[in-house]
Amino acid sequence: MINYYKKQKAEVISTLQRLNQIVSGMQLQGGDRVISVVNAAIERLEQNRFNLAVCGIVKRGKSTFINSLLGEEVLPAGIVPVTSVVTYIRYGEQKAALVRFADSREESITFEEINQYCSERLNPGNEKQVESLTITYPSKYLTDGVVIADTPGVGSIHQNHTEFVYDFLPRADAIIFVLTVDPPIDRSELLFLKDVVAQPRKLMFVQTKVDRWSPEEVEESRAYLYQVLEEQTMLGHPPVYPISARQALEARRTGDSTRLAASGLPAFERALDRFLMNEKGRAALESAISIGLERAEIVRRALKLRMQAITGKENVVVQKSKEQKLRAKIW
């Protein structure tokens, strides 16, 4: 089984390498970006890394949800848009953080300094030119190559946050989509979800902040969400995990197992454990294949445009020669 997986992985890697060779020989507009996304997919497969991205629109509770999984307030969260850059959290015995700047410079920072680089208040409009932030943390979810990615919220007044997310999306191997009870889903959320669904990846849903609502209201909200998903997407009725990340975090911090169970987080964690144990290897291959196919499609479209431009020129040439013929008759 392991040998079979290794063989498949090697085949996917060599096909992706071949795709990159073709693209680099074509000098296409946007070709560099295609190559970089494909290279990143190859690197993840080679290094057994798996990007588990947490996505959603602004202020749905993404960072708080990740903190509840980690059991500590590692990521800054707040009532106003906070997360301003993609923040990767990977396994490390020691808690540490590294900032990567747009000019490829890297700088080690202390845990206490994280806020200064990934929060909108202390890094407004990303004036510090941060490309990404990587935190190392000793969590069981980060073993075996899993990297959790906290993303800025889509749809805030900070356009650069949305751009960061769309730029990052092709690098996600699986996605946890964070929704809330109220509103269950709104228009901008649905549009973003459709963009996420367009890239076939393992997708899990959580509905946070349930502590603010009665069980009946949570149920009503989920029924509405299902209606929207059914009418507007091909997703049908996927499992949606109701969670109070705030309660779960507090319960973890105080070691209160009854409160933790009531927060809804353990039910989600069981599903996540099952996925990581049984499906991650396959999901990694499938996402790499999807990334290859998506990029190949981009190349196909660019080629088509190039061909049309050539054909257009030919038409002009034909027209010119007709004109010339006409002129020749007149003269």
Ligand SMILES: Nc1nc2c(ncn2[C@@H]2O[C@H](COP(=O)(O)OP(=O)(O)O)[C@@H](O)[C@H]2O)c(=O)[nH]1
């Ligand atoms: N009551 C409650 N508030 C929450 C919960 N999760 C997040 N919040 C609050 O919602 C706000 C936005 O959270 P944040 O994690 O920054 O959202 P993000 O922008 O999606 O990362 C913060 O004020 C959080 O304290 C929750 O489960 N219950």
Ligand SMILES: [Mg+2]
């Ligand atoms: Mg956040």
